Amino acid sequence: MTRQEEKQQLRVIVRRLEAALTPEYKVKSGRAIVHRLLAMPEYQEAQTVFCFAGTSREIDTRPVLEDILSAGKTLCIPLCTAPGVMEARQVTDLSRLSPGAFGIPEPPAGAPAVPVDAIDFAVLPCVTCNYQGQRLGSGGGYYDRFLSQFRGGTVLLCREQLIRQEIPVEPHDYPVPWVLTERGLYEDGIPAPLG
Numbered sequence: 001m002t003r004q005e006e007k008q009q010l011r012v013i014v015r016r017l018e019a020a021l022t023p024e025y026k027v028k029s030g031r032a033i034v035h036r037l038l039a040m041p042e043y044q045e046a047q048t049v050f051c052f053a054g055t056s057r058e059i060d061t062r063p064v065l066e067d068i069l070s071a072g073k074t075l076c077i078p079l080c081t082a083p084g085v086m087e088a089r090q091v092t093d094l095s096r097l098s099p100g101a102f103g104i105p106e107p108p109a110g111a112p113a114v115p116v117d118a119i120d121f122a123v124l125p126c127v128t129c130n131y132q133g134q135r136l137g138s139g140g141g142y143y144d145r146f147l148s149q150f151r152g153g154t155v156l157l158c159r160e161q162l163i164r165q166e167i168p169v170e171p172h173d174y175p176v177p178w179v180l181t182e183r184g185l186y187e188d189g190i191p192a193p194l195g
Helices: 003-020 023-039 041-045 062-070 142-149
Strands: 048-051 074-082 085-091 121-124 153-157 178-181 184-187 190-192
Touching: 023 041, 023 062, 023 153, 023 178, 041 121, 041 153, 048 062, 062 074, 074 142, 085 142, 121 142
Parallel strands: 048 074, 048 121, 121 153, 153 178
Antiparallel strands: 074 085, 178 184, 184 190
């Protein structure tokens, strides 16, 4: 089996697990993850934050997006501009987000682009990951391309029940230094204090 086939097989397994999660667990774990994220000093100190707009399958990041704006930080949300390519676009009003590629909430096409090196902190989604920050996404390579250029602080959000220790990786897959679950923060695989 190729790495691509292993990844696809794991996506199917984790999607099945995700579909079986209770709505109560999803809400409770999502709230705990958001609470922990907002407490991270790296998040609090960042002036420009890149964050995904969560879909129903992912962590609800709306409270994070609202906090970024109310704190006077610059909010960047990904906009898919071509297959496998996304750009960070500045958003000042969440009501301007609308379903784009893959049904993911995106900024309008005319939203100002923000250079990757202007971003202080990035919040990323995943289908699954391990505590070492090896992630499995949906397969488009969008976030791997972003990570190949980004050098700031990065955190992955993942529910504890979807963590998997064995993640098939390829040379172009970039690990993320921090993984945040409802149970806590992990830095390079080791539980890390928050704040």
